[in-house]
Amino acid sequence: MGWLAALGALFAPASAWAQDGMRVWLPQAVTTTAPVIDRLFYVVLAITGAVFIGVQLTLVYFLIRYRRRPGVRAGYTHGNNLVEVVWTAIPAIILVWLSLRSQQVWSQVRGTPPPPDLEVAITAQQFAWNIHYPGADRRFGRTDASLIDEASNPIGLDRTDPTAQDDLVSVNQLHLPLNQTVLIHLKAKDVIHSFFVPQFRLKQDAVPGITSRMWVQPTTAGNFDIACAELCGLGHYRMRGFLTIESPEEFQNWLTQSLAEQAL
Amino acid sequence: MSGASHTTHDAADGMRKVVNSQLIFLGLLFVPLLSLLLPAQAAWIRWGSLAVLAAAVVVMRRTLFSSDHKVIGVQFLITSLVMLFVGGLLAALIRLQLGWPNQAWPWLGKILPGGFPEGGPMDPTFYNMLFTMHGSIMIFFAIIPLLVGVFGNYLIPLKIGAGDMAFPKLNMYSYWLVPPAIAVVCAGFFMESGAAAGGWTAYAPLSTTLGPGQVCWIVGVIILGSSSIMGAANYLTTIINLRAPGMSFFRLPLAIWALFITAIMVLLATPVLASALILLLLDSTAGTSFFLPAGLVIDGVVQARAGGQVLLWQHLFWFYSHPAVYIMILPAMGIVSEILPVFARKPLFGYHSMVYAIMGIALLGFLVWAHHMFTSGMNPTLGTSFMVSTMVIAVPSAIKTFNWLGTLWRGSIQLTTPMLHAIAFVSMFVIGGLTGIFAASTPVDLYLHDTYFIVGHLHYVLFGGSLFGIFAGVTFWYPKMFGRMLNERLGKIHCALTFICFNAVMFPMFILGIAGMPRRIYDYTAYTHLAQVGGLNRMMSVAAFVLVAAQVLFIINFFRSLAHGKVAGQNPWQANTLEWATASPPPHGNFTTTPTVYHGPYEYSVPGRKEDWLAQNVKA
């Protein structure tokens, strides 16, 4: 891994442009899967970085070494089948190996999620994230598009449904408990949006007509931004949500308090 | 003898007239559009300017409407270079906003009152229009017409030893669909509601909710698609049927192979785009629901649509647009494979594997489209298969790169302007291809998708690759097209400035993407993880302005050399292929007698010969 770090240092000059001495690079990784994705990223960086340096140096070397000189004639060759086979096979092997490595991570991140401790439904709309907690009964209340009222009931939750009594709907405020597995159901009301928390190293599109799922297990407490990563119209850039990762106790307090406020 | 030089002189004169009439035509084309900005009672200006345009077309009809493939090639060249510059100006405005978000620009407010309301900061919707139109213009009206329209038309008959295209009239129509397509796509800018703002990818449902500008965009792209299909049918027929005696398929220059395979891809992919666009048009205007599911609630209003599939648009769009990205690189690869041997004075390394690599890319190019949709919500298992096909497509790209290096190895390298551009292509394409591997790895793409990393990738392949290939091609064949040489000194300065500034703008994009900056974001300053990226963005913006300004050198060189360049002669680069075996510019009908072909295209430095080249039509 040592030379991976050296490759990373290649990009260090860019940090000169950052203010306050902070590097512009991968943000903090705050879930169980984020460091796994980072490791794969560094593997790809090492492979591509090595090829990059090798090819560019060869190119420059050839340009200098074989520049036109009076009286020196170019060599005459139409190629060589052996080298063709070699430089076809080697990239092919590396890339297939990389596919296999990627597939391991992919099935971990995108395969069957582990049993969740908490489920949250997020309904994206122009230009907000509606966050729906099922409450103590762990069941989401019924929703119906005809009940939607943009000001008071953005997801059209049927308050007469018994399972909806303890549901919390918050706008742009996502709280998640530390070290618990959270399953997120993503939906969209109007156009495509994409739920993106850079510190999760994940993004998932919210597509009208489809419910997508993603799961995370946060490992670090803190406040982070939710960005929308799919162009959704005029307010796309300001479709910012707020993520708070906190201890399970703090999370429970927040949930109870918010439910009380909602009842008012 | 004096008769021959006389006709050559006439041909050069004729080409200059074509350039001039084309510029006048394009200039006038925009006047009626501009007049749309005037209040309704000024309708007489609109009709008046249309009448002037019509009158100009009638007066210039002799130079405007030609079915000579060389004239059509030059018309494509002028039109798409103008659009390239327009696209560049839009990019400068994008960079203005990203470099200095929230800054007011009173002087721009005077020129573009719609974009900078009351001389304040840029309007967010205007920003969305800018990147949408920048991407659309660059892809549909600059890169594709430059590579396919210009080089396809100009080079195919000349390089295969034919007098013209198989269907010269069809060829003329394929050009004359382009100006209306441009006018329709750009019309939005001159309308109250503004231009298209749904991104060049026009994802439904967003694209069905936007105003008339978006509808114009759809219609214009359909028109352009029809033009491409006509051109492609023509190229295929010409290459199959009109090759000179002795020009077997495996004696074709690589540029022709690339254009041949590209034409097949255009024919297979573009109809899919056209039909998808028609469905989108119906969804936008006729109340259908091809891409719209039940239960859509827009602005609090439940929509009366049902049964559509949102992801269907993405599948159809990328089924065209992924092959389209190869449509935008294969001809450039062909051009570079043509230029490197000439200035290395060496045969192309691995001709056959270069041809098979093009075929492999084209075949695989149809099997990778959903790598744009790893985060879209499609089944993750499908993601795996598209990851594998995408990884595999990097192999032929690698083969090509190694063969280019092999061509330079033990060469006698002459760093002319076209050669410098071709080398820049190789160097930059490598970065584009390698960053594609990050995006191909599904888990890594979960993070990098729709960030500036992807913007960096696509600019390294499309600017670093395609556009440097185009510059290489234009500077290489300019003497053939116009009979005069470009100024080498100016050409080299232009190449160097473009190379440096391009990297200064685009390389930091990878770092921004790695830092998590999403693309298509009007104002990133609110995001805490992006608190540090302002300085980097400003540096990129300054480099972008220099980059746009540097293109003025190219424009000056191009137009000055038309009249003042050194006279080129038939074969200024001592190259082997058939276009150099006739006058510059070639007369109507191209060759006085049909050439016979005796060798492959890259017989340079053949041992035992005094000259270091051996033209295809010369017996050894």
Ligand code: HEM
């Ligand atoms: C080595 C070969 C390449 C590989 C492995 C590759 C891979 C990819 C992948 C996986 C994406 C989707 C990324 C995402 O949206 O998250 C992508 C995007 C893109 N690629 Fe490539 N690519 C390659 C070469 C090229 C070439 C040659 C071109 C064009 C000349 C090209 C043009 C583009 C464009 C324009 C996009 C962005 C489309 C958009 O979302 O606007 N790529 N590439």
Ligand SMILES: [Cu+2]
């Ligand atoms: Cu959005």
Ligand SMILES: [Cu+2]
């Ligand atoms: Cu693609």
